[in-house]
Amino acid sequence: MRRRDFLEGVTAGALTFFFTTPVGSAPIVPTRPGAYAEDLNAYLKISADGRVGCFVGKVELGQGAMTVLAMLVAEELELDPAQVDMLMGDTDLCPWDMPTGGSLTMWHTAPVLRGAAAEARAVLLRMASKALGAPVADLALKDGAIWVKAAPARRTTFGELVKGRKMERHLGKIKPKPLSDCTLIGRRVPRKDALAKTTGAAKYAGDLRLPGTLHACILRPPAHGLNLVAADTAAAERMPGVRIVRDGTLLAVLHPQPDTARKALALVKGTFEGTEPDVDDGRIYQYLVDKAAPGQRVMISRGDLAAGEKRAATVVEGEYRNAYESHATLEPHTSVAKWEEGRMTVWASTQSPFVFREAVAEALKLGQDKVHIIAQFVGGGFGGKLVGPGAIEAARIARRVPGVPIQVAWNREEDLFLDGYRPAAVVKIRSGLDAGRGAITFWDSTVAGVSQGEAELPYDMQTNRYQAPAVPNLHPLKVGAWRAPNAHTNAFARESQLDALAAKAGLDPVTLRRRLITDARLLRLLDLAVETFDWEPAPGPTGRGIGLACGAWRQGLVVAIAQVAVDKTTGKVRTERFLEAVDVGLVVNPDGARQQVEGAITMCIGQALSEEIRFKGGRILDKNFDTYLLPRFSAIPRIQVVFADNATSVTQGIGEPPVVPVAAALANAVFDATGARVTHVPFTPERVLEALKRVPAK
Amino acid sequence: MDATVSFVLNGKPVTVKSPHDRMLVWVLRDELGLTGTKVGCEAGLCGACTVLVDFEAVPSCSTTLGDVAGKAVLTIEGLALDGKLDPVQKAFQDHHAFQCGYCTSGMIMAAWAFLKKKPKATRTEIVEAMEGNLCRCGAHVRILDAVESAGKAMGGVR
Numbered sequence: 001m002r003r004r005d006f007l008e009g010v011t012a013g014a015l016t017f018f019f020t021t022p023v024g025s026a027p028i029v030p031t032r033p034g035a036y037a038e039d040l041n042a043y044l045k046i047s048a049d050g051r052v053g054c055f056v057g058k059v060e061l062g063q064g065a066m067t068v069l070a071m072l073v074a075e076e077l078e079l080d081p082a083q084v085d086m087l088m089g090d091t092d093l094c095p096w097d098m099p100t101g102g103s104l105t106m107w108h109t110a111p112v113l114r115g116a117a118a119e120a121r122a123v124l125l126r127m128a129s130k131a132l133g134a135p136v137a138d139l140a141l142k143d144g145a146i147w148v149k150a151a152p153a154r155r156t157t158f159g160e161l162v163k164g165r166k167m168e169r170h171l172g173k174i175k176p177k178p179l180s181d182c183t184l185i186g187r188r189v190p191r192k193d194a195l196a197k198t199t200g201a202a203k204y205a206g207d208l209r210l211p212g213t214l215h216a217c218i219l220r221p222p223a224h225g226l227n228l229v230a231a232d233t234a235a236a237e238r239m240p241g242v243r244i245v246r247d248g249t250l251l252a253v254l255h256p257q258p259d260t261a262r263k264a265l266a267l268v269k270g271t272f273e274g275t276e277p278d279v280d281d282g283r284i285y286q287y288l289v290d291k292a293a294p295g296q297r298v299m300i301s302r303g304d305l306a307a308g309e310k311r312a313a314t315v316v317e318g319e320y321r322n323a324y325e326s327h328a329t330l331e332p333h334t335s336v337a338k339w340e341e342g343r344m345t346v347w348a349s350t351q352s353p354f355v356f357r358e359a360v361a362e363a364l365k366l367g368q369d370k371v372h373i374i375a376q377f378v379g380g381g382f383g384g385k386l387v388g389p390g391a392i393e394a395a396r397i398a399r400r401v402p403g404v405p406i407q408v409a410w411n412r413e414e415d416l417f418l419d420g421y422r423p424a425a426v427v428k429i430r431s432g433l434d435a436g437r438g439a440i441t442f443w444d445s446t447v448a449g450v451s452q453g454e455a456e457l458p459y460d461m462q463t464n465r466y467q468a469p470a471v472p473n474l475h476p477l478k479v480g481a482w483r484a485p486n487a488h489t490n491a492f493a494r495e496s497q498l499d500a501l502a503a504k505a506g507l508d509p510v511t512l513r514r515r516l517i518t519d520a521r522l523l524r525l526l527d528l529a530v531e532t533f534d535w536e537p538a539p540g541p542t543g544r545g546i547g548l549a550c551g552a553w554r555q556g557l558v559v560a561i562a563q564v565a566v567d568k569t570t571g572k573v574r575t576e577r578f579l580e581a582v583d584v585g586l587v588v589n590p591d592g593a594r595q596q597v598e599g600a601i602t603m604c605i606g607q608a609l610s611e612e613i614r615f616k617g618g619r620i621l622d623k624n625f626d627t628y629l630l631p632r633f634s635a636i637p638r639i640q641v642v643f644a645d646n647a648t649s650v651t652q653g654i655g656e657p658p659v660v661p662v663a664a665a666l667a668n669a670v671f672d673a674t675g676a677r678v679t680h681v682p683f684t685p686e687r688v689l690e691a692l693k694r695v696p697a698k
Numbered sequence: 699m700d701a702t703v704s705f706v707l708n709g710k711p712v713t714v715k716s717p718h719d720r721m722l723v724w725v726l727r728d729e730l731g732l733t734g735t736k737v738g739c740e741a742g743l744c745g746a747c748t749v750l751v752d753f754e755a756v757p758s759c760s761t762t763l764g765d766v767a768g769k770a771v772l773t774i775e776g777l778a779l780d781g782k783l784d785p786v787q788k789a790f791q792d793h794h795a796f797q798c799g800y801c802t803s804g805m806i807m808a809a810w811a812f813l814k815k816k817p818k819a820t821r822t823e824i825v826e827a828m829e830g831n832l833c834r835c836g837a838h839v840r841i842l843d844a845v846e847s848a849g850k851a852m853g854g855v856r
């Protein structure tokens with residue numbers, strides 16, 4: 001449903017449970033930044049026609065939050081999810097929420113929303129009990145109607161009950177339905193955004209077309225580290241309709257047409273000064289190691305490493321690297337801002353409306369109540385739209401042209417230049433296996449570039465040490481959260497290293513992990529993965545090209561098995577089959593969860609094999625998808641996803657866990673295929689060829 | 699210099715005053731308000747802007763207004779007839795062949811053009827036909843499933 005219909009739908013005679021405030025005059029229930037609202041009225045409204053409106057500060061990025069959250073509300077109120085209208089990510093209308101990221105929607109927002117819906121159900125039943133003159137226990141509800149079980153003609157509807165009433169809540173905390181009574185949870189439900197997205201009706205930030213909009217194109221330095229000192233705008237200004245706006249070092253060319261604004265920008269000659277970082281994509285790894293060295297801290301330490309090393313029969317030393325990688329959402333960062341009557345409204349492509357509100361308020365020295373962020377459909381996030389430099393740019397420009405909507409839509413080159421990348425990193429591990437090949441006697445890991453986050457898995461390691469740097473501004477380029485930050489870097493190193501130990505000791509990779517795993521849930525998941533893949537593991541390299549890796553993101557566990565074919569003359573790796581067994585607790589929306597896993601596998605095939613930001617000093621050499629290589633259809637393997645039957649545990653998020661072991665499983669598969677260990681992500685054909693050269697001749 | 703260019707858009711004649719070399723995607727989105735066609739790279743590399751010109755799938759970011767003079771342009775908005783979804787749209791819906799949806803219009807248009815020529819395509823042929831369209835969310839397997847099943851449902855497009 002489009003936002004306007006929604007607002008009209010609920011404003012016309014709309015009533016909340018307890019207030020007659022029209023939805024338009026926000027906020028309906030004052031909510032406090034930093035805390036989840038406790039009043040269910042903040043989340044749910046019932047309109048006169050009985051439809052249920054659900055207001056949440058989360059955003060639909062494609063991950064299916066809109067559908068799964070509607071499912072939870074529908075479950076408690078015995079509705080079809082289609083009867084629940086979602087309004088998401090509007091900081092005036094929705095209660096405060098955390099950013100949409102970190103796989104936290106199901107952790108944080110879902111229980112709050114379920115609780116609110118459960119309470120609403122209880123309130124409605126009590127109102128119906130009064131209206132129908134029957135005890136609550138004798139009532140049934142379904143699809144917005146409530147009736148007396150023994151006399152179905154005695155019935156009422158949500159709409160009738162709520163109409164004209166102003167009520168106080170007298171109920172305490174109500175528990176959601178027990179799982180055994182749930183009829184929607186665990187079922188495939190049609191995505192609520194399906195119609196809008198398959199007909200072109202879905203509105204993203206760039207699709208707004210507010211009357212009078214001016215498109216702003218911003219003058220960028222050719223390299224990071226350089227700032228604008230002077231600009232010659234004369235030629236641009238000769239173009240009809242062009243306006244120039246300056247705000248500090250920000251210079252924007254404005255025009256009613258987006259393409260003309262871009263052309264006019266090309267006529268602006270800027271002079272830039274400053275110092276570029278003295279490093280490039282080849283030297284970055286030594287740069288990080290050197291810069292991190294003085295600040296390395298022991299983050300985790302158990303036992304006596306030297307003693308552990310003495311007990312080791314097989315020792316492996318490995319160094320694992322990964323390049324900078326971009327989020328490269330297909331929709332570049334886009335925002336529209338308008339300054340009117342002392343308030344800034346920003347329609348944004350954002351993962352975190354409330355963080356954007358804070359950031360825009362701070363940048364413009366405004367109170368947070370003077371900033372209104374309205375999230376639109378978002379064309380991909382993956383952590384890249386947790387921060388909003390583009391929204392701030394739009395707001396700064398809009399402040400200078402009151403009443404005029406200003407659209408800032410980065411083009412691909414800007415998006416690749418200004419992104420906060422997945423950090424490049426180097427992990428060095430020295431570790432050993434005992435003579436019985438059943439225990440890691442020591443494990444010594446030092447990382448530069450990221451933290452030691454998720455470096456450990458429930459493996460039995462007698463002594464271990466993890467070091468990570470505490471150096472501010474370690475990176476010469478801007479870095480950010482990239483879907484499961486830290487975890488994929490550390491899992492790649494750990495799982496590659498284990499594989500190398502297993503191979504050197506002549507053990508197959510599954511048996512080694514079975515012996516090491518200390519957690520029953522992970523062990524079951526490993527068995528599930530191996531069985532589903534139907535694989536007889538043998539000590540590598542077997543030539544079959546099958547590799548395995550385990551990974552975790554918070555409580556979520558994943559076991560991945562990849563099968564690859566390696567062309568030894570070109571170095572090209574082809575993924576033929578990829579399986580993930582996933583344990584994220586109770587899966588509310590199995591099809592939605594499966595989509596997240598499929599997407600993560602696909603995305604990380606790009607991460608592992610082709611995606612890398614090349615740079616020289618502050619210049620980003622990748623400017624578009626001709627050199628920044630996302631996986632295309634021909635790169636997609638047969639994908640299998642299995643979920644652990646684990647319906648008793650708490651629901652975990654699904655966005656991040658399946659990302660974690662992908663690159664490691666692929667690297668281990670390359671080893672199994674060829675005997676060559678690839679240690680540098682992405683393992684491009686050149687790097688695979690180099691690794692092949694290092695394989696000792698038999 | 700503005701030119702006056704006429705073409706058929708989603709079955710109806712339109713006349714646009716805009717420079718000859720203006721890219722079609724801007725004419726569609728900016729001039730005519732059809733924002734279902736998306737912009738992802740402006741260089742013919744991602745397929746988000748795919749529309750049909752005389753039933754051929756083209757990147758509208760790299761096709762000029764002059765190129766479509768006198769031709770028939772079909773965008774995602776023109777696919778459903780009388781409010782009834784086209785079989786390709788229906789298949790994308792049924793398979794949940796999208797996540798963020800930003801690539802979806804282009805995917806559907808590319809698939810449509812291909813299936814019109816070859817409704818009974820093999821999986822490998824579908825992969826080849828869709829190779830120019832990027833999806834960052836990784837909806838690929840579902841997109842392939844959707845295209846395959848749409849082909850079966852159509853056996854030949856209208």
Ligand code: FES
Pocket residue numbers: 736737738739740741742743744745746747748757758759760
């Ligand atoms: S925007 Fe036209 S191909 Fe990418």
Ligand code: FES
Pocket residue numbers: 062330379380796797798799800801802832833834835836837
């Ligand atoms: S669904 Fe997001 S880019 Fe394809």
